[in-house]
Amino acid sequence: MAASSMRRFGRLGCWVSRREFSTCDDKVVVQKSGKSMNLYSAINQALHIALESDPRAYVFGEDVGFGGVFRCTTGLADRFGKSRVFNTPLCEQVHLMGFILTWPHKQGIVGFGIGLAAMIVNEAAKFRYRSGNQFNCGGLTIRAPYGAVGHGGHYHSQSPEAFFCHVPGIKVIIPRSPQQAKGLLLSSIRDPNPVVFFEPKWLYRLAVEEVPEHDYMLPLSEAEVIREGSDITLVGWGAQLSIMEQACLEAEKEGISCELIDLKTLLPWDKETVEASVRKTGRLLISHEAPVTGGFGAEISASIVERCFLRLEAPVARVCGLDTPFPLVFEPFYMPTKNKILDAIKSTVNY
Amino acid sequence: MALAHAASSSSRSNLLRPFSAAISCAPSLRRPFSSSSDDTRTLTIETSVPFTSHQCETPSRSVETSPKELLSFFRDMATMRRMEIAADSLYKAKLIRGFCHLYDGQEAVAVGMEAAITKKDSIITAYRDHCTFLGRGGTLLQVFSELMGRQAGCSKGKGGSMHFYKKDSGFYGGHGIVGAQVPLGCGLAFAQKYSKDGTVSFALYGDGAANQGQLFEALNIAALWDLPAILVCENNHYGMGTAEWRAAKSPSYYKRGDYVPGLKVDGMDALAVKQACKFAKEHALKNGPIILEMDTYRYHGHSMSDPGSTYRTRDEISGVRQERDPIERIRKLILTHDLATEKELKDTEKEVRKLVDEAIAQAKESPMPDPSELFTNVYSKGLGVEAFGADRKEVRAVLP
Ligand SMILES: Cc1ncc(C[n+]2csc(CCOP(=O)(O)OP(=O)(O)O)c2C)c(N)n1
Numbered sequence A: 001m002a003a004s005s006m007r008r009f010g011r012l013g014c015w016v017s018r019r020e021f022s023t024c025d026d027k028v029v030v031q032k033s034g035k036s037m038n039l040y041s042a043i044n045q046a047l048h049i050a051l052e053s054d055p056r057a058y059v060f061g062e063d064v065g066f067g068g069v070f071r072c073t074t075g076l077a078d079r080f081g082k083s084r085v086f087n088t089p090l091c092e093q094v095h096l097m098g099f100i101l102t103w104p105h106k107q108g109i110v111g112f113g114i115g116l117a118a119m120i121v122n123e124a125a126k127f128r129y130r131s132g133n134q135f136n137c138g139g140l141t142i143r144a145p146y147g148a149v150g151h152g153g154h155y156h157s158q159s160p161e162a163f164f165c166h167v168p169g170i171k172v173i174i175p176r177s178p179q180q181a182k183g184l185l186l187s188s189i190r191d192p193n194p195v196v197f198f199e200p201k202w203l204y205r206l207a208v209e210e211v212p213e214h215d216y217m218l219p220l221s222e223a224e225v226i227r228e229g230s231d232i233t234l235v236g237w238g239a240q241l242s243i244m245e246q247a248c249l250e251a252e253k254e255g256i257s258c259e260l261i262d263l264k265t266l267l268p269w270d271k272e273t274v275e276a277s278v279r280k281t282g283r284l285l286i287s288h289e290a291p292v293t294g295g296f297g298a299e300i301s302a303s304i305v306e307r308c309f310l311r312l313e314a315p316v317a318r319v320c321g322l323d324t325p326f327p328l329v330f331e332p333f334y335m336p337t338k339n340k341i342l343d344a345i346k347s348t349v350n351y
Numbered sequence B: 001m002a003l004a005h006a007a008s009s010s011s012r013s014n015l016l017r018p019f020s021a022a023i024s025c026a027p028s029l030r031r032p033f034s035s036s037s038d039d040t041r042t043l044t045i046e047t048s049v050p051f052t053s054h055q056c057e058t059p060s061r062s063v064e065t066s067p068k069e070l071l072s073f074f075r076d077m078a079t080m081r082r083m084e085i086a087a088d089s090l091y092k093a094k095l096i097r098g099f100c101h102l103y104d105g106q107e108a109v110a111v112g113m114e115a116a117i118t119k120k121d122s123i124i125t126a127y128r129d130h131c132t133f134l135g136r137g138g139t140l141l142q143v144f145s146e147l148m149g150r151q152a153g154c155s156k157g158k159g160g161s162m163h164f165y166k167k168d169s170g171f172y173g174g175h176g177i178v179g180a181q182v183p184l185g186c187g188l189a190f191a192q193k194y195s196k197d198g199t200v201s202f203a204l205y206g207d208g209a210a211n212q213g214q215l216f217e218a219l220n221i222a223a224l225w226d227l228p229a230i231l232v233c234e235n236n237h238y239g240m241g242t243a244e245w246r247a248a249k250s251p252s253y254y255k256r257g258d259y260v261p262g263l264k265v266d267g268m269d270a271l272a273v274k275q276a277c278k279f280a281k282e283h284a285l286k287n288g289p290i291i292l293e294m295d296t297y298r299y300h301g302h303s304m305s306d307p308g309s310t311y312r313t314r315d316e317i318s319g320v321r322q323e324r325d326p327i328e329r330i331r332k333l334i335l336t337h338d339l340a341t342e343k344e345l346k347d348t349e350k351e352v353r354k355l356v357d358e359a360i361a362q363a364k365e366s367p368m369p370d371p372s373e374l375f376t377n378v379y380s381k382g383l384g385v386e387a388f389g390a391d392r393k394e395v396r397a398v399l400p
């Protein structure tokens, strides 16, 4: 029985991978002059603009000179030359530091996030502080893919955002769509602080929407209410938002009105927007792919309980990855799926 | 910044070194394929390319082998080749998920190494591990079951392509973080030095991994403490899409240990690999670590998402196939020494193909792991976690 149910889940996995991504209107940027494109093209466009608009911007990382594994850096080396867009050897640890100290300006780089962790945490994040503002790594933006793709296995599907959210001194950004990715990436590159920019792997090709051609930026540390509702607040980021939105639609059929918030910036995060929403709805649900224990959902939950204790009508719900390594064959079990979210919405509302 | 390197470095043209199948042995009598009484007699065969050494002697180019060994090399490599090609199809049919890195082209390293050592010696490698596992005595069924995430797999279906292990014959896997297996391999050698059992550890890594810092840290300790560690750089000339000369100031990986001796070996020649590994084992037991750079080539792209033809030419790939293919080299040796007929070798290939197909069919019958396995092996004891309900949405955890 067990085996056959697994097989069914296996198929379910394939189905999930064909999920639609719904475009959410963004008042700030949308001029409908945009071209329809996917997430990696939007990122590619942002990198073109960043290099174009700032002669001191560079892009470097493993294979970026050839377009990168996910094609995000296609064409950059041809357009801007090998001295600004270049491959590095496979040494995550040493790529950065000296270069950024002597050329203190904007750079986009790609890395195997976890391999870089020691450098990000101990060097990039603390340089400004420990030198009394003489030096900083503010020009650094580290781009890294994150998250599940339906079949990635143990390493390539991880969501390590919470590790980096524990490091004051860096910013952590996760976009949900092509349009968002372009604006947030340009803001990240131009922000005077080191930024870790996680890109939802699942959406590189899958998410397609109109992206304005021009140079625009979206504000960091500002969450966005992408769907208004009155019964419960849902908070998420990146690829998980499309799953949460599906759950909101299902809940609506059962008469539950959900408010959905895209946090966008995880560190430092926009508590006010979430707080205002929870004051209105009285209920909160957070969902992310990373394991539930010690995930960033815990931080949101604790902060909101501090701020809205008397307003809450139910315990804060978290629908997250399980506390196991990211599994290869059990991915559909592990993931915070639409049904799991829907159930949590119902039990929170009926608490 | 060594970025604007001269367009094509000299090391690239070296890829196509001629076979020159140095078959400098007196022709022997034609032996019937299977019933030979003296298929263990000694044959001496010269490697086609000399070894190059760094801070040590070079082993002799004359390698001792036997008809039996050559025939088993042929069979083992043909099995590996067929297995990898079948894995390619299974991946395309979505029966294998996750990441998958194929070894075809590099088979001589796996079989040559095994021929020089015993299963008491340890081997540890990166994610390109299917054939190394087979060389250590793993079965086709275990391979295909693991690839497809089935219970009969060598890691119970929980590891997948990158995580094959076989503890009973000293195969320590199967590692996804590039370079991380090398310190582990030196740790294995530390344990061996401790237990004084005359065994050594082989830590395999790629030309891309050779630029990782942790490799040099491990090498320092291994040399400082004279650990019986053999670092095997499988130089297939590319780390994903990056050619070696774009990533390494010195692509002479066998010299990069500085104070650690090294040997450059034709990794497409199973006999040369065997000779080098034998030499290295003796060296390591007496003097501590040594680096073996195996000059080899992968025919497939880096992983299944890489067509493998954007950063190198098709001519380069087909050139290596024609000039240096490890299986063809052994086939030629067998034929010139009259150890089997062309037809007999073709039959072996057919037989191997059948075995692979049977293993796949059998693996497909093996069940997926039980859902409860999601929660086992996270900690030694299991936390008493279970998932239940429709869609497994509820989780219950009992602290031990
Ligand atoms: C620390 C780390 N960085 C990056 C990667 C992504 N990656 C996987 S394999 C690979 C290339 C390694 O090339 P090489 O060492 O030459 O081995 P080969 O694949 O040629 O066998 C890269 C960059 C990784 N797995 N781990």
Ligand SMILES: [Mg+2]
Binding pocket: B206, B207, B208, B234, B235, B236, B237, B238, B239, B240
């Ligand atoms: Mg390589």
